[in-house]
Amino acid sequence: MNRIDHLFQNKKSRILSVFFTAGFPGLNDTVPIIELLEKNGVDLIEIGIPFSDPTADGPDIQHSNDEALKNGMSLELLFSQLEGIREKVSLPLILMGYFNPVMQFGVERFCRKCRETGIDGVILPDLPPWEYDRQYKAYFEGNGLHNILLITPQTSDERIREADRQTGGFLYMVSSSSTTGAGKEVSDFQTEYFERVRRLNPDHPRLIGFGISNRATFENACQYASGAIIGSAFIRALQEPGTPEEKVGRFVRQILPSV
Amino acid sequence: MKYTIDQFGYYGEFGGAWIPEMMYANISELLTRYLEIMESPGFSQEFDSLLKDYVGRPSPLYYASRLSERYGSHLYLKREDLNHTGSHKLNNTIGQILLAQRLGKTRIIAETGAGQHGLATATVCALKGLQCVVYMGATDIARQEPNVRKMRMLGAEVVPVNSGNKTLKDATNEAMRDWINHPEDTHYIIGSVVGPHPYPDMVARFQSVISAEIRKQLLEKTGSELPTRLIACVGGGSNAAGTFYHFLEEEQVELIGVEAAGRGVDSGETAATLAVGSPGVLHAARTMLMQNSDGQITEPYSISAGLDYPGIGPLHAHLFKTGRAKYLNATDRETLEAAHLLTRLEGIIPALESAHALAALDKIPMKPDEVNVVCLSGRGDKDMAAYLEYFGY
């Protein structure tokens, strides 16, 4: 069974998913950070594939993309870093990024590499569902890879139902229409959206992402979904002083009371 | 119909709307309404009357006799430089501001390179009393200073962008981020035939007035609506798209786009996308891009801020691929010399962008009885600093 499905079967609430950019802060930090996140009790990891022009990201993730590319990170290198990762960790792993690096790598080859490496799902926000259906679905399905779809407060009920039919693993609920890390306050409008989605009662579990940065925002998100995704706040934490062990440990303890 | 979009917004294999869900509401609203709005009687009436009385259209088709003599062939200049605000960019912003009003939007954003599109956007926002935010790379703010001041005087907020090379691509990234963060009240006036469907088609339609006029004017001046060839510079490709539009199906008319070679197409400092690029996805379209094998976008370079972009509109990628249009390029130096030549032969100081089209005249074999039309997309006021530095006046 796909590890993402397995996770959601066994854990229904307070799932913590963490995003970070491969090759950041140091080129070879990718695998150690994955291991440390698992050790500290994180449930799911989204590994960012760096891109030169991350148009859906705010300043923190833009910075991590720039730094990772300066460090020499590439999709080829990421797959070679991840070789043997399944001997080290067992939590579900997702690759997240922009479509162009995947397109240049070759979509079919990318999907095959994901399966060989032990990647469970992919989030490519600028690969819209109609292009996915038209051209790439067979590669993903043939390699047991979930293509995880996003919904936002502007997504209509009808499109949410459609996304629920099409998505793999879970629905990624973007908390407010924004780029990553915007940290907008939770508004009435957002609560209304969270409740609207809950009432639609989708078949897939949901994780809430964008603007989740601390225990309060995490707990709030967990009232409306199976858990939440933290990205920019973790990228910021990685830039604080200390060893990777200290930084990851400190960060996770800020979110989860105790493991 | 080979050169129009299909039902998915593609010109052949290029185009589409590669948007994240965060942009879906805005794009789908535009997609379902742009044609209906553009074809409504009230719209075309207001559009046509503003083009005439505010922009000053039709722009003249000028027979450049000394330039013709120099090249030994008939050369006409389509004088987009004489439009209000000094370039073809206003044709598009007039169209889009009328569209934005009808969509009920109250806030306008734009990206700009040379500042001509930012200026044209700030102008129509002043005209209609709408809030205006223009994103502009810090490099471009420095090299196109007069336009920055004009935009501010017109009431626009000019936001400096400091990522990447701090040029047009980076300004476009930031404008897209703004749109994602303002999903309801804002319309994004993209300045060229780039970005997600329906922008390439919509902007080409607004700019198509250029070729509609050329046909009429040529008939009056030469007795035929059709020239031998049309020549235009290409950044994203909107003045070229407008110049080619009503000639696309006339296969005997030669179409030539001119990209910015910067310091040379093989120098690593270039913006000649079609000369060095490959297919990819950037700014929500599948098109030709300057990129490395990992799919990272290469930073472009050109002396001309308006052509300093690592992509190209999907229509041009398609015209290139099918061979319907040819694409040449001109270096910084060739461009500066061509600008000087036009200035001394015709008394017209062109924009650096437009001077690329003029520089290509040296590379095109022309016969005496042929009729060539060059789109003079803009005037050179904004580029005086570059000209003065090079020529030392």
Ligand SMILES: Cc1ncc(COP(=O)(O)O)c(C=O)c1O
């Ligand atoms: C005068 C002028 N011509 C041409 C361009 C290039 O744009 P496009 O290729 O969309 O016509 C610009 C862009 O700023 C411009 O200012």
